[in-house]
Amino acid sequence: MDIKKISKSGKKLSMVTCYDYSFARILNESDVDIILVGDSLANVLLGLSDIKQVSMDEMINHTASVRKGATDKIIIADLPYLACQKKNSRPITACRQFIKAGADAIKIEWFPGCEKTIGRLIKGGIPVMGHIGLTPQTADLLGGYRVQGKNKESKDNLKKQAKKLEELGVFSLVLECVKKEAAKEITKSLSIPTIGIGSGKHCSGQVLVLYDLLGLYPGKMKFVRVFSDLSGPVKKAVNSFHRQVREGSFPSDEESY
Ligand code: KIV
Secondary structure: OOHHHHHHOOOOEEEEEOOOHHHHHHHHOOOOOEEEEOOOHHHHOOOOOOHHHOOHHHHHHHHHHHHHHOOOOEEEEEOOHHHHOOOOOOHHHHHHHHHHHOOOEEEEEOOOOHHHHHHHHHHOOOOEEEEEEOOHHHHHHHOOOOOEOOOHHHHHHHHHHHHHHHHHOOOEEEEEOEOHHHHHHHHHHOOOOEEEEOOOOOOOEEEEOHHHHOOOOOOOOOOOOOOOOOHHHHHHHHHHHHHHHHHOOOOOOOOOO
16 A cells, blocks of 8 residues: 555545554454554553653564554554664664564654654665654653644744655654644645644544544543544443353353363
């Protein structure tokens, strides 16, 4: 599947996160265009409070398990903070490990000086998706988790970053929590597709965290739509199991060897 081609045909792109084999199998049979093994793995799956804590080994293991389940989908892996911005990190080695684990491309969040890393990766033949706006790995530099592109200075800055990343050769760009008018302008100014999260409808596509859209992660953000709230059915099923174990009706003879 060619992401640019789909986008050029005028169709909106869809991307969801995934972190494990079982969900990957379901997504492989879905219509979604792209799977992202996001570093939101830190919060959503590992319960870490800081996204910067997720390790390269954890990201690699989960990428490999998603590839096992989703053999037919484009899989993009998020380069974690520890592998690209920490002193002595080796982003090129890390990206090669991701590709070996089954990723088709790598997503890198914008950070001061990221151009050098991104340029090197692309020259080395690694397809890169950029990520600007609210960049959780460097949210401290943005004054916290705040909507970006609210004033002219911020919008112009985002436009500059987007243009620079396009020039470097990223094949697509995530816009996170960017004011919808700014996201529209940025999208119009680029020839690569933008994928929005909390950035309005004018992006070339949309991404959501799978556990958010399924109602499985607490603390719904304004931009999340819960397409199916599975937390209720999961609780109900586990309670049925518990009740039937207590009353002795599970397992039946048919469920026993
Ligand atoms: O890790 C993540 O979940 C992301 C978002 C853009 C979906 O990077």
